[in-house]
Amino acid sequence: MSGPGTMNGPRATGAPLVEFDDLKLEIETFDGTLRVLDGVTFSLGARETLGIVGETGCGKSVTARSLLRLLPMPPARFAGGAIRFEGEDLTKVRERRLRRIRGQRIALIPQDPMTYLNPVLSVGRQLTDVVAARQKARPPGQRLGRAGRRRRAAELLAQVQLPHPERQLEAYPHELSGGMRQRVLIAMALAGEPALLVADEPTTALDVTIQGQVLRLIHELVERLGLAVLLISHDLGVVAKVCRRIVVMYAGTIVEDAPTAALLARPLHPYTQGLLKAIPKLHGDSGRLPGIPGAIPNLLDPPSGCRFRPRCPLATEICAREKPPVVEAEPGHRVACHRYPGPPVEADFEVPR
Template sequence: MTDLLTIAGLRTVFRTHGGEIAAVDGVDLSVPRGRTLGIVGESGCGKSVLSLSVMRLVAHPGRVATGSVTLDGRDLLKLSNADMRDVRGSQVAMIFQEPMTSLNPVHTVGFQITEAMRAHDTHASKAELKNRAIEALKRVRIPAPERRFDEYPHQLSGGMRQRVMIAMALACSPKLLIADEPTTALDVTVQAQILDLLRDLQQETGMSIILITHDLGVVAEMADDVAVMYAGRVVERGAAGAVFADPMHPYTLGLLGSVPRLDEERETLLAIEGSVPPPFALPKGCRFHPRCPFAVDACKSEQPPLRMLADGHQAACIRAPVEAFVA
């Protein structure tokens, strides 16, 4: 199985009065063709900045300092701005976190979808673009698509706005879809519908998906592979089944322990003490050690690299694997 996307040594920094700080710090990831990579972690771990780096949408004063993002053999970081605009939408597309703020409130849904199509097909007629946009709305199962085409975002429910975002992202049949918290603020029923839709569209088109979320249930349902991020770095990655069944990093263990399960009786859920450190105040050594119940003195001085601990399963912990993690 070949990789569609390869991220190597990616480091994204932001300039501050105190110097540059890294929101993404040396990330290595890959996404095989037709598969889904789930990226999980608490807020502030660098997940969204990673996705914006891939799309080359990091706003000033941020910038990608080092690394490569290779899509189908081309390093996106080396493309001109014009070439990158051609790549966005046609080869890689993104669903942003909040559709109400991502959609333009003063333009109709149809105008915004056809605008995305027009950017990559300047010769299509207005009528042809409208027909294609209506087909895109049908594809994401929006009822009465001909009527919705002329409606504004505020006239749609949250679930329908999210479907419009998906229709826009898939309008030009990209090879890679980046979904940044695609089910945030949606009720459970609509969330399930959106996930089913993404899964069906992936099977239909063969596209790859990067699914960014803090919801481990969504990842367990959707992802083939999982990368766990903490403080700008990947601390564990592997096949989804392996990571969920046998977590090898204390942070992953803590995330899984904080999720209620129907097959276990617990009076209280586990909690990870403290919070993710800000990029300007990272601890020395392992960045998780101040919150880690298994930390030893060596954790305070050594920054552990990702190590292969099982077939395709990596973790950045000097103590992994240890029996205590599975207690």
């Protein structure tokens, strides 16, 4: 995976924790086959924080759920490639083995806490049940009893900075604010002491102030516990606060992969440039923001060549004929565009009337 033509970024010492290697995913529908992921390739090192960004429908959440094999199969199926976690190809392991990895080695923070918390059970009951499930992987003599599970649940709530953790164990989800419920979900994710935390738009249902608190908490947990984090978001600002590296997705493909500072200061792909130009600025021109014309293509019949071609102001004939190769345009900065290698080119998007 480390040879030319791949989208790997800077890694921790040793083998990557996670490797997506030319992953292709398809979903059968009544209308035909959706080519949802087309050659997704990137890696994530231990203790590394990586963000995946893009418009709604670009394949961010599907990529995360493919890692955990949470998509129903069928109708979904892997059409090629591999997902290696700690060297093991998760596309080929049996369900029983996957159940030992989910929650133990890889944990998920979902985006809507009210959907994932049972409204008729107390926080303590739900959290101790998760702790008990995680204890099953341990030898019988090392498993916690009822009192030990309750103490562990309170410790987890304290770890995510929920005030008065013992009292919160008796609370029901409707008695907690959105930010407090999200902290409970993070505590559940930490119960198995995972190596990788997958956060699927964890701040979407929260207001701006609470978003900042949750993002700071995730950052602190990464520093304190040495976790690797895969953060899914449509908000570049959210990802920039937490992640050291960003992968930009478009229509099931990765178009750019770079360290956060480099990508924000010097975006190379026309799609990334369009996303950044659409972010409101506090200072400068107060006119209408430029927008990327068109919409994400129908993946039942995706465009030939580059999938971004129908919306790209820089598209040429070769963009329709050939899928763009992945090149390292700058050290650690990889981009899938026919205009590279070569000097950076800035796309000029239209301003809506």
